[in-house]
Amino acid sequence: MADIELKVTEVRDLTPNIKMFELVAAQGGDLPAFEAGAHIDIRMANGLTRSYSLSNDPTERHRYVTAILKDMKGQGGSKWMHENVKPGDVLWATEPLQNFPLNEGATKSLLLAGGIGITPILAMGYRLRATGAPMHLYYCTRSPEDTAFMDEVKQVFGADVTFTHDGGDPSKGLKLTEVFKDYEPGTHLYVCGPGGLLRAVRDAIAHWPEDAVHFELFSSSRTDEQAAEIASRENQPFEVELARSGVTLTIPPDRSILDVLIEEGFGVPYACEEGWCGACMIPLLGGKADHRDEVLTDGEKQANEKIQVCVSRAMPGEKLVLDM
Ligand code: FES
Incomplete structure (x- = not known):
């Protein structure tokens, strides 16, 4: 899938830390269609690629809207977008990618957004409203001032929204167990x-x-202990066969499958390189994988039919066969 060229038409402060970016096709005309829950991976001039969910009505073909929280602890993707991107700029991005689709057969859809997590959820609201399907949104933020898209959310969800502001203390937030x-x-x-x-x-x-439960991550949700346990695992070299191109590659202990694929000239979409964004998923045809990502559910890991090649590896003695 080729990247697309986008022109920035509007940048607006939604909250003190969240900016909205409106993007149109740089050459004019319609953009590739997207479904509710989809994201694009924006290539930044600082060399980073980051995933940003689309928040606007998926029936719109003339623009993409996304919102970005300035994350001072991150590697600089959101900071770069906040500090450098202005109307008139041109950005390169992937076509919309979908890791967070709605199940349109649901009898009721419950949506839970925390802070900037509202972006894909808002697009889902547009879609559910259009289909007339029952829905309810729980939107949790620190305060009304920190609540992005407040008016648009009220317009889309009407009475089907509960706002919760915890003032920065999660114990004062939504009572999830209830x-x-x-x-x-x-x-x-x-x-x-x-x-x-x-x-x-x-x-x-x-x-x-x-x-029945679907998660979209904006960053790793692992605790420091879980991340340390994975980092401490001893890696073994293993082989990966690319079924369609007939090539077999050796993955050394200190490299990921993604690293080796890119080095060998195979184009693979990727963004986070930490196993949580879902961009680098490849169908797995053979071999038992050691799934180390946060994208696949336990059931999907058990089924072993796809793999996140940025972090996952082969189980000892296994050779993986990828559908590429
Ligand atoms: S690049 Fe994000 S999961 Fe692999």
Whole structure:
């Protein structure tokens, strides 16, 4: 999939730390269509590529809208966007990618957004409103001033939204165990927000069926201990066969499959390189993988039919066969 050239038409402060960016096709005309929940990976002049969810109505073809939180602890992607990008600039990005689709067969859709996590959830609201499907949004932020897209959210969700402001103290936030106490068959829950919220939700919905809950990560939700455990695992070299091109590659202990694919000239989309954004997923045809990502569910890891090549490796003695 070739990258697309986008022109910035508007940059606006939504909150003290969140800016909205409106992008159109640099050469004019329609943009590639997107579904609710999709994101684009923006290539930045500082060499970083970062994923940003689209928030606008998916029926719009003339623009993409995204919102970006300035993350001072990050590697500089959001800081670069905040400090450098202005109307009239041209950016390169992937076509819309989808890791967070709506299940349109749901009898009811519950949406939970924490802070900047509202971006894909807002697009989902547009889609659900258009289909007339029952929905309810729980939108959690620190304060009304920190609530991006407040008016648009009210317009899209009408009475089907609950705002919660915790003033920076998660114990004063939404009572997740109460809100998600009962699971009604046919309900699907979509969650997008920071790692702490996602971990709390995972605990609160442990009794829900795994395939009824969908998470979109904006950064790793692992605790420091979990990250340290994975980093401490001893890596072995292993082979990867590319079924369609007939090439076999050796992955050394200190390199990822993604590193070697890129070095060998195979184009693979990627963004976070840490196993949480979903960009680098490749269908897996053979071999048992050591799945180290946060994108696939436990069930998907068990099924072993796809792999995030930026972090996952082969189980000892296994050779992986990729569909590429
Ligand atoms: S690049 Fe983000 S999961 Fe692999």
